Amino acid sequence: MLQKVLIYPGLLSLALTGLLPTRVLAQGCAMCKTALSGSEDPLAVGLFWSVMLMMGMPFVLLASVGGWIFYTYRNASRSPHPPAEVLAFDPAQTKKKEDQP
DSSP states (O other), X not given: OHHHHHHHHHHHHHHHHHHSOHXXXXXXXXXXXXXXXXXXXXXXXXXHHHHHHHHHHHHHHHHHHHHHHHHHXXXXXXXXXXXXXXXXXXXGGOOOTTTOO
8 A cells, every 4th residue: 555655646746747847847047048058147156056065065975985995995905903703603502491400
């Protein structure tokens, strides 16, 4: 029942979005560009930097995660300590609580 509640509205909204012409979907960006291009208006400068921040943030996050992985890998290879030994589980050596005095 829960799947029907979630799937049907999603499919309906996807179908309705596909029916819209593409010019309607891209109209906002064209209007902002023509209204604010080439001016030194503080609104235009703020809009420019907000777009740069939104475009740059995924790259910053990806670079941070990649740097952390590289740093961890590099420090693990330089570590003087050997890796931890993995112990095998032996069920014969385990004791039940009933067997203990």
